[in-house]
Amino acid sequence: MKKVEHLDIANHTEYVVIKEAAEQIENAYDPDKAIRTILSLISRQMGLNRGRILLQDGDTGYLHTAYSYGLTADEISRSRFAISEGISGKVMYTGTPTIVSDIDKEDDYLFRTVDRSTLPEGKVSFIATPITRNNIVIGVLAVNRLANPRRSLDKDLGLLKLIALFISEILAVNAMIQRQTQILKEENEQLRSMALGQGSQYGIIGESPALMAALNKVGRATNTSVTVMLQGESGTGKERFSRMLHLASHRKDGPFIAINCSAIPEDLLESELFGHEKGAFTGAIQAKQGKMELAHHGTLFLDEIGDMDLGLQAKLLRVLEDRTITRIGATKPIPIDIRIIVASHKDLHEQVNNGAFRLDLFYRLNVFPIELPPLREREGDIRLLARHFLNQANQEYSASAIFDPEAMAFLERYDWPGNIRQLENIIKRAVLLADKNRLISSKLINHIISEERGIVRGGTTPAAVTQPAFVATHIENVQPATIPQNVVPSPQPIAAPAPQLESYATHEFVDPIPGPDEKRAYWKVSENEKERLQQALEMARGNKTRAALLLNMTPRQFNYRLQKLGM
Known part of the structure; x- marks a missing residue:
């Protein structure tokens, strides 16, 4: 009777252990x-002590104790076995459970862990059973x-096999x-990167492929x-991109200093960049730090770098190579830690070919060029930007204006020679x-754009294209440094009237919304254009960018025609 009661208690204890172990899944x-x-x-509950789960190290292949109960930190650190080494290693290697009834009589029992x-x-026994998943020992x-005379070792092994199944399930579910957590992390990282990539927190609005x-x-x-090096037309947001590069970098806590090289006279730009010592020149009544020195541990943004004169370019090259600056009137160099970002709306390749930009500096600056797309190539972004600028203007002027549907369609069809800056201004x-109903109509926008008629990309006007006297003066005013070395300038000024060159894109500015047929005219090429293109190249002394402007084309349109006509 007592034996039956004992069996009932033992079975009940085993049932409780199995039930509670299963719940841990x-x-x-x-x-x-x-x-x-x-x-x-x-x-x-069962007297199965110092339990440990040994898993294989992915790097070394050794078994190590990943989970345990009743072991010290030192014992855990010692519990490492090669595959087939010791009892645990043999079980891992063969996939066969092993019972050692007396560890003192087993040569393969190493006493390494305990x-x-x-x-x-x-008498101390040792039981080891494999943990498997999909018929693979893990x-x-x-x-x-x-x-324990009341329980056989085989019965304990049976229980451990069941426990091993639960542990296998726990490891698999975990x-x-x-994996799911990692996928979510990666998706969140992608979303975070997209949010960063969209640049909205830096004021860069849009989601077009070109912007992305x-x-x-x-x-x-x-x-x-x-x-x-940021490249792109005027108004594409070069300074905003440079600020994003600064604010998203480890230099974000350092200064960000921007300087427009074309806005400062040449004789002052050197002092502005490098600083000067007291008495270095007339008017230098005290020492002054230059922008480069002030940008230490931060970022210096040099806009319109193409307008920097050749002498200053040489000094900038020295800064990039030595990471030091020397103030005007000083002899001791000052080490600086700055990141330089440059931008230009000019084609610096063309500037180099013309001798207006140093080739060695160009290679130093053009390490990582980023082309900023013009607004006309950012499909879908005009609507986003227009609504963004509308909200800003409404807040600034305490207004409540809205677009009518035709106005938004108008904005999306227009070619935007002034890019984002022009869109914001308009x-x-x-x-x-806006009228008394605060409605912005397409007629109003057309009127505003019409007031800007004659403004084209690059700063050239249609009048410049059709007036020979302007063309002659314009070419004569070209600085010697901009003329290619292999071109011999004419000793006489161009006095004869230049032939009138027909503009291909005048309709762009006469009618702000050209129709489909007019748009196609941009790219239609015929053989009788050769003479006109050749005349423009001769008048621009081989400068294709200037020749394109003379014909009121973009450089891309001009080069497209040259290629099509085999010129």
Whole structure:
């Protein structure tokens, strides 16, 4: 009778252990806690002590104790086995459970994890069973057991096999959770990168592929020291991009200093950049730090770098090479730690060919060029930008203007020679001029744009194209440095009237919304254009960018015709 009662109690205890161990599967998100709880159960309830889960190290291939109960930190650190080494290694290698009834009589039992002196005197057993997943051994569950005449070692092994299944499930569920978590992290990182890439926190609005391509390059250059050259038409947001490069980098806590090289007279630009000592020149009544010195540990943005004179270019090259500056009137160089970002709306390749820009400096600056797309190539962004500028203008002027549908369609069809700067300017004026219903109509926008008639990309006007006297004067005023070395200037000024050159794009500014047929005229090429293109090249002395402006074309349109006509 007592034996039956004892069996009932033992079976009930085993049932409770199995039930509570199975419940730990739902805690697989925290495998350390779940597995430790199971090992604690079998130790306290079943006398299966010092339980450990040995898993294979992905780098070394050795088994190591990943989870345990009842082991010290030192014992855990010693618990490392090569595959097939010791009892645990053999179980991992063969996938076969092993019972060592008396560890003192087993040569393969290494006493590496738990020293014999730590264990109680008398007979101590060791049981190890593989942990499998999809018929692949992924680890080993091992325990020590004191002599227990009431339970057979085989029965304990049966229980451990079941426990090993639970642990396998916990590890598998946790691995799945980790994979899903990693996927979510990657997706969140992608969303975060997209948010960063969109540049909205830096005031860069848009989601067009052309803008995303530029922002992707910005992201690649953010945390490097590489010199970045921003290229693009006037009004494409070069300074805003340069600020983004600064604010998204590790230099964000340092100064950001921007200087427009074309806005400062040549004789003052050197002092502005490098600074000067007291008495270095007339009027230098005290020493002054230059912009480069002030930008120490930060970023210096040099806009319109193409307008810098050749002498100053040589000094900038020295700064890039030596990372030092010397004030005007000083002899001691000052080390500086700055990142330089440059920008130009000019074609610096053309400037180099013309002798207006140093080739060695060009290569120093053009390490990582980023082309900023013009607004007309940013499909879908005009609508976003227009609404953004409208909200800004309404807040600034305490207004409540809105676009009518035709106005938005008008904005999206217009070619925007002045890019984002022009769009913002026109919308601000439209908010101030909106009718009493605060409605911005397409007629109002057309009127505002018509007032700007004659303004084209690059600063050339249609009048310049059709007036021979202007053309002659313009070419005579070209500085010697801009003339290619292999071109011999004519000793006589161009006195004869130049032939009138027909503009290909005048309709762009006469009618702000050219029709489809007129748009196609940009790219239609015929053989009788050769003479006109050749005349423009001769008048511009081989400068294709200037020749394009003489014909009121973009350089891309001009080069397209040259290629099509085999010129």
